[in-house]
Amino acid sequence: xxxMTQTPLSLSVTPGQPASISCKSSQSLLHGNGRTYLYWYxxxxxxxxxxxxxxxxxxxxxxPDRFSGSGSGTDFTLKxxxxxxxxxxxxxxxxxxxxxxxxGQGTRLEIK
Amino acid sequence: EVQLVESGGGLxxxxxxxxxxxxxxGFTFSSYEMNxxxxxxxxxxxxxxxxxxxxNTIYYADSVKGRFTISRDNxxxxxxxxxxxxxxxxxxxxxxxxxxxxxxxxxxxxxGTLVAVSS
Numbered sequence: 001x002x003x004m005t006q007t008p009l010s011l012s013v014t015p016g017q018p019a020s021i022s023c024k025s026s027q028s029l030l031h032g033n034g035r036t037y038l039y040w041y042x043x044x045x046x047x048x049x050x051x052x053x054x055x056x057x058x059x060x061x062x063x064p065d066r067f068s069g070s071g072s073g074t075d076f077t078l079k080x081x082x083x084x085x086x087x088x089x090x091x092x093x094x095x096x097x098x099x100x101x102x103x104g105q106g107t108r109l110e111i112k
Numbered sequence: 113e114v115q116l117v118e119s120g121g122g123l124x125x126x127x128x129x130x131x132x133x134x135x136x137x138g139f140t141f142s143s144y145e146m147n148x149x150x151x152x153x154x155x156x157x158x159x160x161x162x163x164x165x166x167x168n169t170i171y172y173a174d175s176v177k178g179r180f181t182i183s184r185d186n187x188x189x190x191x192x193x194x195x196x197x198x199x200x201x202x203x204x205x206x207x208x209x210x211x212x213x214x215x216x217x218x219x220x221x222x223x224g225t226l227v228a229v230s231s
Contacts, residue, residue: 037215048223049221054214106156106157
């Protein structure tokens with residue numbers, strides 16, 4: 001299975017400040033069709049996960065533009081330009097280039 | 113509105129069986145691939161199984177292969193997970209999740225149903 005490694009595992013951010021989460025995969029997520037199968041999810045407290053970013057850098061419908069994704073191959077980053085209180089929760093990266101989908105361990109974001 | 117509603121969770125003894133169901137509404141269920149994803153208490157997300165829209169392609173995580181069976185009934189807009197040989201480590205909230213039409217990722221998740229395996 002492809003191993004997804006996130007850093008840091010926890011983050012405490014003042015509202016209005018930026019935040020960044022790294023995700024590294026044990027194999028390249030670039031498919032032969034040119035697409036890169038890396039996604040970001042947020043699981044807010046007591047809720048199901050919701051998709052934020054698909055295929056590295058595309059914001060899902062309704063996701064605020066303060067969220068952005070970047071990266072290629074095996075190294076990826078999720079950035080929040082200005083953290084808001086509603087952004088608290090656990091962020092997961094996920095790969096689906098392999099039939100056995102795998103997630104990162106999760107990064108817990110809290111507000112200072 | 114797209115909705116996925118899981119049911120069937122509960123307390124079961126080790127070695128026992130349980131069948132989870134997921135009722136879908138608000139979209140054309142037969143056109144979408146579906147997954148089960150689980151989350152052990154206080155832990156991260158673990159993909160469990162995948163089934164294609166016409167159920168001719170099925171995949172399982174190694175941790176459940178041979179013990180769990182994913183299936184669907186497109187006429188009933190329902191997804192199922194038959195679980196047998198349950199172990200303590202199968203204790204988790206089980207989510208039904210729909211794959212997006214534009215890619216290989218779950219874009220809509222149910223609220224989950226808790227399965228607890230304990231004697």
